[in-house]
Amino acid sequence: MPDRKRGMLLLTMAGKDLDAIERMKNSAGFAEEVFGLHAQQAVEKALKAWLCLTRTCIRRGFTISRN
Numbered sequence: 001m002p003d004r005k006r007g008m009l010l011l012t013m014a015g016k017d018l019d020a021i022e023r024m025k026n027s028a029g030f031a032e033e034v035f036g037l038h039a040q041q042a043v044e045k046a047l048k049a050w051l052c053l054t055r056t057c058i059r060r061g062f063t064i065s066r067n
Helices: 003-024 034-053
Strands: none
Touching: 003 034
């Protein structure tokens, strides 16, 4: 079931990561890894937002289990 509230929250968070990227590209003080991390996070949050808005939200967190 779509979850508009959570989807919009995730889009807002993705926008903050994208804003961080924009600010980093004009500064020599950031490592490529930091830039890449924020890029990856922006894409991941945007995809999760799309899922929440159109299909089913992925539950928060994860569980590691042993077989």
